[in-house]
Amino acid sequence: MARIVTEDIRHFGQHYPKVALIVTASAGGRDGAMTAGWHSSISLKPLLYGVAIAPQRFTYRLIKESREFGINFIPFEQASLAVDIGSSSGEAADKFQRLGIRKEKPLKTGVPILEDAYAAYECRLVDDRPYGDHLWVVGEIVAVHYLEEAFTTAKVLDLERTRPLLYLGGNLYLSSDKDSLTVVKGTA
Amino acid sequence: MARIVTEDIRHFGQHYPKVALIVTASAGGRDGAMTAGWHSSISLKPLLYGVAIAPQRFTYRLIKESREFGINFIPFEQASLAVDIGSSSGEAADKFQRLGIRKEKPLKTGVPILEDAYAAYECRLVDDRPYGDHLWVVGEIVAVHYLEEAFTTAKVLDLERTRPLLYLGGNLYLSSDKDSLTVVKGTA
Numbered sequence: 001m002a003r004i005v006t007e008d009i010r011h012f013g014q015h016y017p018k019v020a021l022i023v024t025a026s027a028g029g030r031d032g033a034m035t036a037g038w039h040s041s042i043s044l045k046p047l048l049y050g051v052a053i054a055p056q057r058f059t060y061r062l063i064k065e066s067r068e069f070g071i072n073f074i075p076f077e078q079a080s081l082a083v084d085i086g087s088s089s090g091e092a093a094d095k096f097q098r099l100g101i102r103k104e105k106p107l108k109t110g111v112p113i114l115e116d117a118y119a120a121y122e123c124r125l126v127d128d129r130p131y132g133d134h135l136w137v138v139g140e141i142v143a144v145h146y147l148e149e150a151f152t153t154a155k156v157l158d159l160e161r162t163r164p165l166l167y168l169g170g171n172l173y174l175s176s177d178k179d180s181l182t183v184v185k186g187t188a
Numbered sequence: 189m190a191r192i193v194t195e196d197i198r199h200f201g202q203h204y205p206k207v208a209l210i211v212t213a214s215a216g217g218r219d220g221a222m223t224a225g226w227h228s229s230i231s232l233k234p235l236l237y238g239v240a241i242a243p244q245r246f247t248y249r250l251i252k253e254s255r256e257f258g259i260n261f262i263p264f265e266q267a268s269l270a271v272d273i274g275s276s277s278g279e280a281a282d283k284f285q286r287l288g289i290r291k292e293k294p295l296k297t298g299v300p301i302l303e304d305a306y307a308a309y310e311c312r313l314v315d316d317r318p319y320g321d322h323l324w325v326v327g328e329i330v331a332v333h334y335l336e337e338a339f340t341t342a343k344v345l346d347l348e349r350t351r352p353l354l355y356l357g358g359n360l361y362l363s364s365d366k367d368s369l370t371v372v373k374g375t376a
Binding site for chain 2: 002003004005006007008009011012013014015016017018019021038039040041042043044045046047048049050052071073076079080082083084086087104107108118119121126127129131132133134136138141142143144145146147148149151154155156157159163164166168169170171172173174175176177178180181182183184185186187
């Protein structure tokens with residue numbers, strides 16, 4: 001196999017696939033939603049979740065104003081919703097109305113939670129720090145929504161019932177291979 | 189389907205699956221490696237990558253000293269290596285020697301690059317900021333290693349040849365479903 005070693009990093013996508021999720025926020029009577037592929041859990045105590053957001057995003061302005069945001073995990077079958085949400089700004093027109101997105105009542109915040117999500121986090125803003133051309137927006141998870149049937153009794157995603165939405169780059173989406181699921185114990 | 193809405197967030201894994209990768213570093217003649225599931229790209233200009241690391245990790249001390257780290261993407265077939273690397277500290281014994289991990293020469297830094305990786309980033313430390321019980325360790329990507337055959341001509345992962353390693357929680361690993369790969373254009 002040919003090994004390439006280079007400083008030319010124009011093609012930056014070796015780190016995919018990655019779950020594509022929907023970030024939501026609400027402020028001043030307006031709701032926003034955006035698709036994000038750059039995100040991670042970053043602390044257990046307290047439970048913190050981070051997402052990279054470009055500062056000009058309408059959803060970011062709503063987060064800044066309300067100091068809250070939602071993290072929504074939608075299934076592979078809803079890939080076109082992720083693309084629809086990601087391909088326009090919510091400033092001119094409410095995406096929830098335009099795309100017919102059903103909302104569920106939040107528990108501890110005012111953030112819109114997607115009814116189509118198999119799981120969602122309500123977060124309170126802890127930090128929003130610029131790194132390069134994005135802000136690293138960190139929130140403490142204060143409530144969780146999930147479909148009981150989407151997870152096993154061990155509280156991991158039940159791949160027989162739920163297909164996570166993964167992004168591969170470009171306009172390519174895929175899901176995970178449930179038949180590859182393996183308990184790995186290591187050899188050392 | 190039963191919808192659970194709760195403040196009880198003890199079971200925190202709804203955000204998986206997630207690529208499991210190997211963070212490497214070297215300082216003072218010692219090499220370190222750790223498995224990480226909490227990581228993300230966070231900026232395009234400059235290219236920045238972040239990874240959450242517990243402050244007591246030996247690999248973090250090497251990063252702090254050398255101000256460099258490597259991000260290594262290994263295939264699903266190497267899942268047991270990820271578990272082996274993740275299940276011990278490198279302080280007492282060199283994991284590279286003990287586990288027989290082959291190293292490749294770095295281009296711009298002194299970080300160990302895994303020969304088994306289908307892609308790897310060499311990073312220079314930009315920031316290490318505590319968020320809760322982890323540090324958010326951010327590096328600028330200064331060089332990329334990859335197997336040419338592991339990617340398509342469009343520079344996305346070629347799932348016919350490479351099976352990414354995904355972590356689901358507990359000791360469960362899986363890969364992606366190449367047959368699910370879809371060009372999604374949206375409907376709106």
